Amino acid sequence: MSVDLDALACYYRIHALPGAPPEPARFAILRRCLPRFAELFARHGVRATFFVVGADLEDDAEGRAALAALARAGHELASHTHTHPYDFVRLGAARVADEIDRAHAAIAACAGAPPVGFRAPGYEISAEAIEALQARGYHYDSSVFPSAAYYGAKAAVLGAMRILGRESGSVLGNPRVLLAPRGPYRPAPGAPYRAGGDGILELPIAVTGVARLPVIGTSLIVAPGWLRARMVVAALRERLFNLELHGIDLCDAAADDVPAALVARQPDLRRPLAHKLAALDETLSFARASGARFATLAQAAASLGPSP
Numbered sequence: 001m002s003v004d005l006d007a008l009a010c011y012y013r014i015h016a017l018p019g020a021p022p023e024p025a026r027f028a029i030l031r032r033c034l035p036r037f038a039e040l041f042a043r044h045g046v047r048a049t050f051f052v053v054g055a056d057l058e059d060d061a062e063g064r065a066a067l068a069a070l071a072r073a074g075h076e077l078a079s080h081t082h083t084h085p086y087d088f089v090r091l092g093a094a095r096v097a098d099e100i101d102r103a104h105a106a107i108a109a110c111a112g113a114p115p116v117g118f119r120a121p122g123y124e125i126s127a128e129a130i131e132a133l134q135a136r137g138y139h140y141d142s143s144v145f146p147s148a149a150y151y152g153a154k155a156a157v158l159g160a161m162r163i164l165g166r167e168s169g170s171v172l173g174n175p176r177v178l179l180a181p182r183g184p185y186r187p188a189p190g191a192p193y194r195a196g197g198d199g200i201l202e203l204p205i206a207v208t209g210v211a212r213l214p215v216i217g218t219s220l221i222v223a224p225g226w227l228r229a230r231m232v233v234a235a236l237r238e239r240l241f242n243l244e245l246h247g248i249d250l251c252d253a254a255a256d257d258v259p260a261a262l263v264a265r266q267p268d269l270r271r272p273l274a275h276k277l278a279a280l281d282e283t284l285s286f287a288r289a290s291g292a293r294f295a296t297l298a299q300a301a302a303s304l305g306p307s308p
Ligand SMILES: [Zn+2]
Pocket: 004, 006, 080, 084, 120, 121, 122
């Protein structure tokens, strides 16, 4: 289980909303949503991986303390870059290294141990970034999301926004990701979406077998119950069900002061918190009853083989 802790400011960039979230909403993910994840995971005896944006730790002592407490309780804090740039893989070697190194230092200071896992913003990774992670002793990357349904939907939204004259901060990645393996693999040198190397592990985000439907928090929350059950059953057939959630998945739009302009563009924000919690509670209970063992991604990577 993993949770990407993207701040609401990231969603402002995706939807090309002007300005930045107002003061209480600015910290909503770490101060309001994170404690709800902590309770959900405690209820189910789950230790999870939290992908942290390094810069978010700088001016939020409360969020920092909450994450440090989760690390002490056995959860993993991993890197989601320092500033969450959607064009991460296009930044060039020096800035890619800088994003990794600054986040690494901030997260290590908070967790009391250096991160060993990484997830790039926007599900796109490069051979250059994989090499940089390997050189720094990381054990795994978990950025690959080989879902045609997701890729197609993203292409449609970005295209529609361009026609309307609103340029999204998000970027449509390399379509080679659609041919990437669904299960864990070691990327080939120079080809991050192909198996064949002997370096760090890639842990792709869960998709279903044939249709490659995305099995992530957002789809579990917005899908009707029967479809959710089918997606979870399909994902549980694999050796690793890498379930990716986002901090915003447990946002309560009204109680967390989320601006109406963002609620209007983000359908999952219009679902009541109780509904979203019920969908995740049901998923975790079902997985447990099916015999699944819960693990952080670092634990999953360790069980899949020694790190280089
Ligand atoms: Zn993110």
